[in-house]
Amino acid sequence: xxxxxxxxxxxxxxxxxxxxxxxxxxxxxxxxxxxxxxxxxxxxxxxxxxxxxxxxxxxxxxxxxxxxxxxxxxxxxxxxxxxxxxxxxxxxxxxxxxxxxxxxxxxxxxxxxxxxxxxxxxxxxxxxxxxxxxxxxxxxxxxxxxxxxxxxxxxxxxxxxxxxxxxxxxxxxxxxxxxxxxxxxxxxxxxxxxxxxxxxxxxxxxxxxxxxxxxxxxxxxxxxxxxxxxxxxxxxxxxxxxxxxxxxxxxxxxxxxxxxxxxxxxxxxxxxxxxxxxxxxxxxxxxxxxxx
Amino acid sequence: xxxxxxxxxxxxxxxxxxxxxxxxxxxxxxxxxxxxxxxxxxxxxxxxxxxxxxxxxxxxxxxxxxxxxxxxxxxxxxxxxxxxxxxxxxxxxxxxxxxxxxxxxxxxxxxxxxxxxxxxxxxxxxxxxxxxxxxxxxxxxxxxxxxxxxxxxxxxxxxxxxxxxxxxxxxxxxxxxxxxxxxxxxxxxxxxxxxxxxxxxxxxxxxxxxxxxxxxxxxxxxxxxxxxxxxxxxxxxxxxxxxxxxxxxxxxxxxxxxxxxxxxxxxxxxxxxxxxxxxxxxxxxxxxxxxxxxxxxxxxxxxxxxxxxxxxxxxxxxxxxxxxxxxx
Numbered sequence: 001x002x003x004x005x006x007x008x009x010x011x012x013x014x015x016x017x018x019x020x021x022x023x024x025x026x027x028x029x030x031x032x033x034x035x036x037x038x039x040x041x042x043x044x045x046x047x048x049x050x051x052x053x054x055x056x057x058x059x060x061x062x063x064x065x066x067x068x069x070x071x072x073x074x075x076x077x078x079x080x081x082x083x084x085x086x087x088x089x090x091x092x093x094x095x096x097x098x099x100x101x102x103x104x105x106x107x108x109x110x111x112x113x114x115x116x117x118x119x120x121x122x123x124x125x126x127x128x129x130x131x132x133x134x135x136x137x138x139x140x141x142x143x144x145x146x147x148x149x150x151x152x153x154x155x156x157x158x159x160x161x162x163x164x165x166x167x168x169x170x171x172x173x174x175x176x177x178x179x180x181x182x183x184x185x186x187x188x189x190x191x192x193x194x195x196x197x198x199x200x201x202x203x204x205x206x207x208x209x210x211x212x213x214x215x216x217x218x219x220x221x222x223x224x225x226x227x228x229x230x231x232x233x234x235x236x237x238x239x240x241x242x243x244x245x246x247x248x249x250x251x252x253x254x255x256x257x258x259x260x261x262x263x264x265x266x267x268x269x270x271x272x273x274x275x276x277x278x279x280x281x282x283x284x285x286x287x288x289x290x291x292x
Numbered sequence: 293x294x295x296x297x298x299x300x301x302x303x304x305x306x307x308x309x310x311x312x313x314x315x316x317x318x319x320x321x322x323x324x325x326x327x328x329x330x331x332x333x334x335x336x337x338x339x340x341x342x343x344x345x346x347x348x349x350x351x352x353x354x355x356x357x358x359x360x361x362x363x364x365x366x367x368x369x370x371x372x373x374x375x376x377x378x379x380x381x382x383x384x385x386x387x388x389x390x391x392x393x394x395x396x397x398x399x400x401x402x403x404x405x406x407x408x409x410x411x412x413x414x415x416x417x418x419x420x421x422x423x424x425x426x427x428x429x430x431x432x433x434x435x436x437x438x439x440x441x442x443x444x445x446x447x448x449x450x451x452x453x454x455x456x457x458x459x460x461x462x463x464x465x466x467x468x469x470x471x472x473x474x475x476x477x478x479x480x481x482x483x484x485x486x487x488x489x490x491x492x493x494x495x496x497x498x499x500x501x502x503x504x505x506x507x508x509x510x511x512x513x514x515x516x517x518x519x520x521x522x523x524x525x526x527x528x529x530x531x532x533x534x535x536x537x538x539x540x541x542x543x544x545x546x547x548x549x550x551x552x553x554x555x556x557x558x559x560x561x562x563x564x565x566x567x568x569x570x571x572x573x574x575x576x577x578x579x580x581x582x583x584x585x586x587x588x589x590x591x592x593x594x595x596x597x598x599x600x601x602x603x604x605x606x607x608x609x610x611x612x613x614x615x616x617x618x619x620x
Contacts, residue, residue: 037409085596092603097355097408099603102551105544106595113588221585229416229540236413268424274417281410282402 008141009258015147017254022154022209023227024234025161025246026202032241033178033198036086036100040108041231042224044203047111048074048210049219050119053126056214062130064149067211071204078203081107082196108224115221123218131215146216153212157205158247164201165243174198178241230270233277239290249288252276302479305558309475313468320457329456333528335569336463337521342549342561343470344517349547350556351474351483352510353490354404357543358415361422362392362515364538366522368426371438371532374449381450385523392519396511404507419543426534437533440526450527459528466524467562470517474558482509490556518546552598554605563607 027041038044048070055066085103092099126132134145165171176184177194185191217223234253238245253273260272280288316336323329341363349355369391370384403414427435445452452458477483485506488496493503526532553564571594575587602608 031409085600088600092600094604096603098551098555099599101355102548102599103596106592106597106599108592109588109595110592113585113590113592116585116588229420232413233417236410240409265428267428271421271424274421277417278402278414281406281414285406285410287410 004140009262011141011143013255013258015151017251018151018154020230020234020253021247021250022157023206024231024250025243026205027231028235028241028246030198030202034195039101039104040111042228043108043111044206045210045227046224048207049214052211052214053124053219056126063126063211063215067208070211071207074207075200075204079196079200082199112221121221123220125218126214129215150212157208233273236287237277237280239287242289245289309471316464320460326456331570331573333456333459333463335565336467338549338569339562339565340467340470341518341521341546342565343474344514345546346550346561348510348514350550352486352507354507355412356415357412358419359518359546360538360542361419362518363522363542365392366519367526367532367537368432370523371440371526372432375438380448381527385520388523389516389519392515393512396515397508400508400511404504423534423538426538437531440530462524466521486510552606554607557607560605560607
């Protein structure tokens with residue numbers, strides 16, 4: 001194994017890691033806000049990928065250009081899911097955790113069923129994106145352009161998210177609500193509205209990830225399942241609710257996966273991620289950046 | 293806690309259970325077509341599985357979504373001992389159960405320090421690791437799996453190539469056994485410890501409940517019965533591979549009946565299995581065909597509606613008055 005192949009693996013691991021971070025951050029954001037784990041998160045990703053494919057086929061819009069539109073669509077979808085399901089799930093007086101888990105899990109199954117019904121289980125891909133087939137080379141290392149664009153979009157999204165949380169009134173309301181959802185009502189913040197916007201924002205972020213991923217990944221009804229587990233592990237590794245933790249953990253997961261794939265058969269590459277997760281939580285039961 | 297009404301309810305439960313088991317035992321006299329018999333066996337098996345899962349996740353409150361590991365171990369241990377060493381499945385079943393319970397204890401040692409979602413995700417990634425290892429382990433057939441060689445109809449070899457009825461009675465016995473174990477534990481020291489640990493671990497600890505030991509006991513019992521069901525399933529279908537006995541989907545299938553029927557209740561898992569398994573099979577065979585997705589749509593909608601409309605599970609439809617001592 002030469003130094004170049006190792007560098008190649010690590011760099012593509014880094015790019016993949018930034019994608020994982022973008023997929024995971026919405027999940028972490030929603031959890032931090034209201035202690036709800038969305039078990040349909042992978043299916044949100046799947047929906048965004050199909051929407052991107054649809055825009056490409058019907059209106060011939062390139063995935064890069066349609067990404068903001070997909071994010072906006074997913075924002076509306078997330079807010080709708082909150083208003084239609086989660087709001088009611090949070091009213092349960094017994095088994096609150098279970099109700100949230102299984103109502104979102106039911107939504108996941110429903111979304112997969114709808115995708116199968118309307119789009120059949122076939123694998124699809126976007127053939128003629130602007131980035132398709134192009135590579136970018138630095139010092140003998142070749143990286144595919146779609147993945148580079150994905151990493152840049154992810155970095156930009158985290159930058160924007162940081163500004164949103166630190167600099168805007170909405171960001172302050174978000175922070176205040178996650179600190180103490182009961183007390184914010186006293187200072188005139190509508191808790192329900194913040195929750196709904198939080199769901200919208202979290203879904204928009206995974207929507208962005210879906211739009212980018214549609215450029216270089218197959219699109220099929222179960223595609224979310226393969227990324228959902230990685231997203232949950234990423235969120236837990238970073239610490240539930242921590243936005244910065246999701247970014248750091250995403251990069252760690254991407255790199256660990258790349259390193260594992262160099263050492264063992266590629267079909268076992270996820271085992272490295274799982275081992276790192278277990279090793280971390282056994283010593284830090286709240287993840288790397290989770291608060292007690 | 294041990295009020296007269298609680299004692300009366302326990303007495304009524306065991307009477308009802310005996311009557312229901314007797315009625316189910318007579319079903320093969322009327323049900324002769326193989327398709328329906330198959331659904332009956334699966335329903336009873338999932339009732340047993342969900343009842344076992346309910347001990348750790350329902351009563352003790354430690355939500356595991358990695359029980360496919362114990363199910364798969366049960367299936368693989370009995371199958372490998374039979375195909376490679378000629379050891380009869382009954383001994384394999386016991387060996388698998390012992391191995392699964394030991395592994396549950398070994399894993400519990402580090403995992404029970406974790407709380408909530410961190411614990412649940414740990415159970416998922418451990419089971420996934422097991423799944424990936426079996427998928428790549430050539431000696432146990434890797435992705436191709438193992439076919440159990442068919443010899444003859446025999447209770448000794450626990451295989452009946454031309455008959456489903458013996459499997460039906462074993463599944464019924466297993467479902468009754470897990471129900472009875474739950475019934476006994478409900479009114480034992482462990483049962484009270486488990487519910488205390490679920491409701492408030494700090495308070496339980498301060499009252500002298502050894503939280504860690506309580507979780508370990510629940511995990512061992514739960515893994516033991518899950519594994520026995522795994523060995524049974526291997527004999528029933530005659531062919532196993534990692535996808536069919538150890539995939540994540542299986543962990544969810546085990547949890548669903550208990551959740552929809554009523555998590556942490558005596559009757560919830562059986563009620564949930566009675567509704568979900570036949571429904572799933574019927575919807576799949578009448579509407580499924582060629583992955584059209586209608587079965588998933590109905591199943592998904594049903595799960596959303598039940599979990600929103602009946603947070604305490606369907607079993608609450610049958611209880612007229614809530615017993616505060618027993619609701620989690």
